[in-house]
Amino acid sequence: MVVGITIGSGIFRTPGIVAHELGRPWLTFVAWLLGGVLGFLGTLCFAELATRYPKAGGKYVYAREAFGGRAGFVVGWVEGLAIYTAAIAALGVAAAEFAARIAGWPESATRWIAVLIVGAFTGINLLGINAGRWVQNIVAGSKVLALGGVVLMAFVAGNGAGWRGALPGAPTGIAIFGALAAAAPPVIWSYYGSVDAGKIAEEVVEPERTLPRIFLLGIGVVSVLYLLLNAAFLHVLPFDHVASSNLVAADVATAIFGTQGGVIIAALALLVVLASLNGNVFVTPRVIFGLSRDGLGPALLTRVNAGETPWTAMALIGLVSMAQAASGTFTELITLAVVLILLIDGLTVASLFRLRARRPAPGAPFLTPLYPFVPALFIAVYLALFYGTLRAQPSVVVKAVAVLLVTWGFSWLAISRADRESHSPSPV
Secondary structure, three states: OHHHHHOOOHHHHOHHHHHHHHOOHHHHHHHHHHHHHHHHHHHHHHHHHHHHOOOOOOHHHHHHHHHOHHHHHHHHHHHHHHHHHHHHHHHHHHHHHHHHHHHOOOHHHHHHHHHHHHHHHHHHHHOOHHHHHHHHHHHHHHHHHHHHHHHHHHHHHOOOHHHOOOOOOOOOOOHHHHHHHHHHHHHHHHHOOOOHHHHHHHHOOOHHHHHHHHHHHHHHHHHHHHHHHHHHHHHHOOHHHHHOOOOHHHHHHHHHHHHHHHHHHHHHHHHHHHHHHHHHHHHHHHHHHHHHHOOOOOHHHHOOOOOOOOHHHHHHHHHHHHHHHHHOOHHHHHHHHHHHHHHHHHHHHHHHHHHHHHOOHHHOOOOOOOOOHHHHHHHHHHHHHHHHHHHHOHHHHHHHHHHHHHHHHHHHHHHHHHHHHHHOOOOO
């Protein structure tokens, strides 16, 4: 599930953006390495949080336990209905683009193909846990093998052309740090999802022992695969070609296989995106279910079908995601989602300090190593990236803050209603 969610369209679309920002092959590789390190630090923090509170919902549960119901409400609803529905919509559109390329369908049909794809995977997961799990295992396993095949063929066919040279005006000295900050959002997005197994913690056998292994093994597999893929891209293509490409993997396949390479990589990309789409559809409704079960959402969204799927919450996520896919505004939503991720995940990791103070470390099944250095470093990096985004794209930050404020306003209504209901007399 972790590998399937994390490895999505990002690794196909973002390597060229990162290379263009950094201007040097070695620095590009360092950015992907640092992304894996940052993901690993976050995973250590979330492993402790998840084993302390192995409940459906993930991040919202940790924020609620640390900072109260309103913080949990904001984290849960922003994550469930803003960040992940945008991601599902974007993945649906990406899958539609690849499917259209393979089948030769017109570009004008892409939007509606995306709606059908999102709807289809929502339907599969509505059938029950086993249906979603088996689809995820098959597709995720297949794509790891396929991507490993791309790496192997690239190293056999390439000559290391991309490791030489640099772009004109490539950053030097202190400017390198600014370039790394500019390249961070696409890297973070590509690694994002490595802790999403926390959303289904209630459905994991022996979560205290299993969740840390899931998190750490998942981020480990993803990091190694990303580093190998970027090394493979640089082994086949000149660096300036990598930096100017919107779909580096397809260009690598074309260089190795000729004109048929584009079709091959489109099929592989479709497989990768579908696995990520299915994983997001599987886990996101658990956030809405957990919120509603705890009185922070309508009771209607707590219903579970015979297949043990929170079907009303899943239907809501599917409908919102389909609407976003049809609207064509998913690109802007993904940009907004990255800023919201910095805020939501930073707040969630900060909850570890409050929870440690309330319940000493020996009481936790898993302990974050080098505490408090690891969570403090993670939060500091996210704050630095948020500041960089504020300077570069202030309008996006304003929208993100507006989303948080609106959600915070709704939290007062929801929690006040829940308090009234909890204090109302029971019927005789």
